[in-house]
Amino acid sequence: MLRITTAVTAIVLAGGAAFAHHGWGSYDAAKPVTVAGPIVTSKYENPHATVTVRSDGKVWTVTLAPTSRMSTRGASAQVIAVGKSISAYGYPSTATPDEMRAERITIDGKTYEMR
Amino acid sequence: MTGEAPAIFVALEQSNLGATIRQSPWLFPVANVGHILSLAVFAGALAVMDIRLLGGLAATSPAHVLMRARGIAIAAFVMLAATGFLLFTAEASHLILNPVFQIKLVLIGLGLLNLALFEFGVKRSVVDLSPGVAMPASAKTAGLMSLAIWLVVAACGRTIAYF
Numbered sequence: 001m002l003r004i005t006t007a008v009t010a011i012v013l014a015g016g017a018a019f020a021h022h023g024w025g026s027y028d029a030a031k032p033v034t035v036a037g038p039i040v041t042s043k044y045e046n047p048h049a050t051v052t053v054r055s056d057g058k059v060w061t062v063t064l065a066p067t068s069r070m071s072t073r074g075a076s077a078q079v080i081a082v083g084k085s086i087s088a089y090g091y092p093s094t095a096t097p098d099e100m101r102a103e104r105i106t107i108d109g110k111t112y113e114m115r
Numbered sequence: 116m117t118g119e120a121p122a123i124f125v126a127l128e129q130s131n132l133g134a135t136i137r138q139s140p141w142l143f144p145v146a147n148v149g150h151i152l153s154l155a156v157f158a159g160a161l162a163v164m165d166i167r168l169l170g171g172l173a174a175t176s177p178a179h180v181l182m183r184a185r186g187i188a189i190a191a192f193v194m195l196a197a198t199g200f201l202l203f204t205a206e207a208s209h210l211i212l213n214p215v216f217q218i219k220l221v222l223i224g225l226g227l228l229n230l231a232l233f234e235f236g237v238k239r240s241v242v243d244l245s246p247g248v249a250m251p252a253s254a255k256t257a258g259l260m261s262l263a264i265w266l267v268v269a270a271c272g273r274t275i276a277y278f
Contacts, residue, residue, distance in 0.1 A: 047206070
């Protein structure tokens with residue numbers, strides 16, 4: 001019975017170790033892209049802020065960071081407001097066309113890390 | 116993706132509650148952390164009960180172990196459901212179409228069914244047993260099913276973000 005107890009404990013603890021925030025699965029880090037252009041829409045929302053950006057005739061959805069991290073780093077809702085010019089460096093989604101997650105963004109000459 | 120979701124989930128996501136959860140700087144993170152903490156407590160209480168059903172912790176009578184852990188498990192489950200509802204509401208139209216989330220919902224149903232079968236059946240054969248007495252096979256099955264189902268439910272929860 002001790003063996004069962006030990007095994008179950010090990011399983012439960014292993015499960016617990018996985019409860020960190022998720023890494024990013026479906027983005028291709030081998031093909032980084034830079035999306036630059038005016039912000040068309042802006043959502044300062046959890047779990048991740050997002051903007052859409054018109055760039056090279058396409059409208060990209062750019063996934064940013066949780067709002068608490070954004071504001072801590074100075075990237076407030078005003079900074080990513082509609083109409084601002086943004087340059088976002090990041091990784092394209094392998095699941096959704098024209099979507100990317102930003103590693104960092106540059107607005108008004110200032111760069112904000114998203115990770 | 117939003118366009119394909121049943122209207123009720125689109126409406127839930129677009130409700131004032133959904134917007135409030137997304138726009139608040141603290142509601143989503145608090146629900147997120149609360150969900151994991153509730154899971155830790157739930158899994159702990161559940162593991163104690165299931166281990167007893169499997170024949171572990173045999174020095175204490177099954178009734179005593181089950182009674183003590185039961186209230187904690189129920190309270191933690193209520194917290195899991197409440198925080199889970201908040202997390203779901205924020206992204207309802209996407210989540211309802213997420214295959215792992217769908218598997219998770221089915222497994223939660225199975226877990227509750229397993230629980231109901233135990234409560235209204237198997238339980239009667241174990242509550243009067245003295246400490247140290249071997250557990251009937253039906254109780255071991257119920258305990259093993261419970262452990263397996265709820266651990267996979269937890270794994271599904273963590274896996275949603277990758278699909």
